[in-house]
Amino acid sequence: MVRGKARRKTASRIRPVRTITTRSQLKNSSNFFQGLPPEVFHIILDHLSILEISVFCLASKNMTSCVVNYISTLAWKSKTILQNFHNTAFPGQKCAGEHFRHLGLLFKRCTMLLPTKDRLKFILKFLQVPCFMLEECSVPNCSGLVRYGVFLQTLIAGWDEVECHRVFIFLCDVTNLLHRIQSVLTGKPGLKCFEELELRFFCRKVLLDLSPNQLDCQFWLLRLLKPWPLVHQAHLLLILYGPLLSEGSISWHDLVVRGLPQDALWDLARAILMLFNKPEVKDWTMQSTLAVLEEITAIPQPWHVENVARLLVLCGTKLCYTVLASRALCGRIKEIAKVIVYIILVCEKDGYEMTWAVKLVQQIHMGFRSAVEKFIFIHHLENMFSEVTREFYEFYVAGNHLDARDAFGTLCLLLHSNATFHAKFLHMLLK
Template sequence: MRKKSTTILRKRTPSGQLKGSPRRTQPPRRTVVTRSQGGLRGGMLSRLPREVFDMILDRMTVVEMGIFCMASKEINRYIMDYVSSQPWKNTMIIRNFHNSTTQENTSTIQHYRELSMLFKRCTLLLPTKERLRFVLNKFAEIPCFSVDQCLAPGCIGFSSYGSFLQNLISGWDELECHRVFNYLCDMTNLPKKVQLVTAGKPGARWHEELQVRLFCREVLLDTWSGQLDRQLWLTMFLTPWPIVSQARLLFILYGPLHPGGTLGWQDLVDRELPQYALVDLARAIYLLFGQLEFKDGTKNLLLAILEELIVVPQPWHVENIARLLVLCGNSVCYGILASKAINRRLQETTKIIVYIILVCEKDSFHMSWAVKLVEQICMVFSTDTEKHFFIQQLENTFSQVTREVFEHCAAGNDLSRETFLSLRILLDSSAHFHTKFLQMLLK
């Protein structure tokens, strides 16, 4: 007799599994190793001997190493140790800066630009002070980067250092740039050099003047293409010093330079200098003040600096003062002359204007610009009587300057062709100015 099969009903658990059935084991989940986890620690590179990893880095260019250091923190840390080793510094940082060919010089400067990107990337996670300490200390022992050690002519050390620094801090904010400047000052002892050249007699320490000029221009100033960047660094350099020192520093940085390396302090006193000799100085003044509104504080600062500048080492030849103001542009030139006119220094103001007219004739500037300048200065006077007195004073100064030139020629029996040419240019400038001036009045 067939037995009846019995069906056992099993209850299910809340998860859906039958109660009393054997528990199924879940297959192990696959894990994904991220890029940061696959670095030196626990990754393939961690199993390499240090010597082998060094050999890999030895094969890399500076650009490739800069990209590789961003793969992980472990690799970044290892590369920072690697570039701190003395063999690598001897090979990659210390270069010959006294090359003879333009191609070699260009290659050296390009190499330092690439070095800057490597150091910028591998120190990306460090605070600013630690970044500067790590990077700039590696260059402190190079003689060609020091303010007062390299004496070789044609050295491109400062140019290479400037390209490196500019590329390193490109994009940093103003506060970080101040920290860079202060760190450089402490590392190079630059303030002491500035103190020496500004406290003594102009030209007495010509060698230190040249060193300060080359270091500041090629490392800090001329490497920047943007005016705002150059203005920031020039302002940082000048601001800590008193007005007298600021005026001297402007001349040391941008004044006319002789082929032998000495500054032309006395040239501005003894004779008229051509336009090219004063262009750099005028551009620096325009960089500082040319695009600012001439409020009382700005006008007084500019006037104070120029007053100190044009009497060092002695009062300049008036034509050099006039040429400098013309090259500085309308806003600076008008600001200076208007301030003098308001302060009743009319004789000084009109003499500079006469020489400005002479400079416009000599250097082929439009005479209508000089006429417009005189018209603007007339507007600073509140009454017609003051305006008429100013114009009368200007005409008297024209006559006085003409007599001085003629008497100088007659007294010394100097009847050379250059003397007659100067007198002719002065008379021509007077005629052209008055023609334009009358045309303006007749309109």
Template sequence: MPHTRGLLGNSRRSAKCRRVDKVVSSLVTTTMGKRTCRSYGPQTQQARLLKNQPVRTVMTRSHGTSGPSFFHRLPIEVLHMILDRLSLLEISVLSMVSKEITKHILDYISSQKWRNKTIIQSFHPSACPEQKPIVEHYRHLGLLYKRCTLLIPTKDRLKLIFSKFSQIPCFMLEQCLVPGCTAFVSFGVFLKTLIAGWDELESHRVFSCLCDFTNLMQKTEGIITAKPGVKVHQELQLRLFCRCVLLDPWVNQPERQFWLTQLLKPWPMVSQAHLLFILYGPLQPGGILGWQDVVDRALTPGSLWGLAQAISILFSKPEVKGWTTHLMFSIVMELTAVPEPWHLENLARFLLLCGNNVSYTVLASKALFGHVAEVSRLIIYIILVCEKDGYQMSWAVNIVQQIFKMFSTATERFFFIQHLENSFSQITRETFESIAEDWAEDRESFQTLFVLLECNARFHTKFLHTLLK
């Protein structure tokens, strides 16, 4: 009976409340009606328009609230339970509703519990056979941090974010020794999502902050000042970090050029060449940098593609970043002498992959410095690579024509052509002599001799045809 009495009491109070609401509504209507009747002219028209407008039911940010919001009335534990039910994308959208909600979400994602559950993931292949879900998770995480820290100054938001990531060993240089760890890839996707659309000044701050938290500059200095190949593990760690976090996530050349420039410009020319080789140099099957391979033997066509692409990116818009033609020649010369002067076929293939502009700059600069014999030998190897790799011989002919026209006098031009013909004969003789030393085992050199004779005939056919036109 007490329970029944309580229900009856509630129903009575509800009926009473409805009656009160009805009376108040009637009074308001009557009052408004009186005001409307007493109004004349434009005021009457304005009152009618206001009466016909729909009642505002949603409070926007601009209107504000005088009392505590719904989130203030919720216990913090309940709010966190609600956020626990949402995905990262849903939380990131929710953070854009208002400043107050953004503050609550920032408090939520700053908790140790959330960090342990969301930021710390298993990046090792044995624990995570599929890499894609982890990468997507960090893309969504980057979007969340991008949105919920939008109103915080750049320096403070970077400090907030990097302080979280620096506590995880897999994200730091030389801290994780597990092969195949995907932490750097995940970090790169996160960082790209976070800073996409930022201007160059903010990107400078990102690089500076990243260097502070990872000691990137100090670790780089210790590696590039050492003898090539001595710090094997550190070289690979630096390569993976810079490529996965800063360079490879960006598809567009301007962004890659920016980050590559930031990595190179603090160092002198020799160290820049050393660092470029670490970042993009050919790898042996075991994953070790092939420092000596570029010196001792001719490499496959794809081995030098990464280095050539790096040079193309670096000098894609030299006038914007201050990379002059002289600087281009210097850095290519330093690079192709690390750790010692490269095998001429590797140098020729590298120049061919870099494109016409770089090739002509290097060959013309060498010729102007008086190294005509060296240029002639290099051109012969360029012709050889064109034949081996399937490039059109007209490309080599055009290069020869450009170098030929560079000389101002007829004597210098004849001298250049004479050196070119002598180089053909000399390289053919050297190849034959290397075959004669060990005919049975040196089948590769024997094949090179035939290719050299074929490209000699093909080049001169094209060259004479061009001159006789």
């Protein structure tokens, strides 16, 4: 009996210590990092990358608080955000874009428990950098706005439209964006060329060009356009996407006096297509896009017809046909006949298949109801070939223009395009 008692006592003494921690015990116990002095914890974080620090924010609410205290120090801000944006070589970073993408992810994770308004207020304290603001950095080719755009797009990735709209309002409040837009739009195009460029670079580098997909880009573009009347929407769209001169300013005058190359109008065509392809909603329809396009080709004055034609060609078959058909319904037959002649010229100049132009004319022709209307359309088109040819010939014969040689070259191209078009047209008709 005594031995039995001794065995029981010995067994109780050598019972293994419990190594599994229950949830209640874990909840009540302090975190290892929380037990460290803040200075020691900061030294540990100093040796981690920004991406690794952001992972700590996913551990717990307390850990997020510790990370927020760390990144709120001036030393951390100076090391990671206040960089030399005027130097293409980013110290210690292979890719500045990747650096600011990781920063965006860090701020996204460490503020995820806050309401949107509070998140933006918190982040604003870190982003009060001149290179992130409108008209506060006068250094050419500053990369601050691009890096700001990378940061912002990473931060708001996955946010819904309501939250993104709050971001837009926040940006407008911080940068006084709407007031600056109004100041430019109420003036004559080109009068405030520096402000126009500042506005263009800020909106495109921060909001538009870095959007991950077309739907996001549509969202930001409509946020910029909607507050303004139709004429100002067209004006703003040209500021954002219009052609630039070699020295950097927007080429308002060239749109009116001469034909511009294909690449000069591509950005504008892409923006118009983005609006045209947007699913129709109450405050933006296909007619809204057509109305804006109509206004665009009259700013600052009615465009050179070749630029109108080239823009329509770049916009593609559906939009080009829709524009010309809507004008045909309004009885503007002579006007669309001239645009079509220049579309045929553009196809010849830019290397597009002439069959495309033939099918476009065929579509418009079929849109007229009566045989009389169809004949009038074809009659105006053929007369317009003669009229435009005579204009180029008279321009060349006048002989007092520096670009008379270009006019002669264009005249030859027009005659050749006329012959190619009619050959394709007759082949399609007779086969």
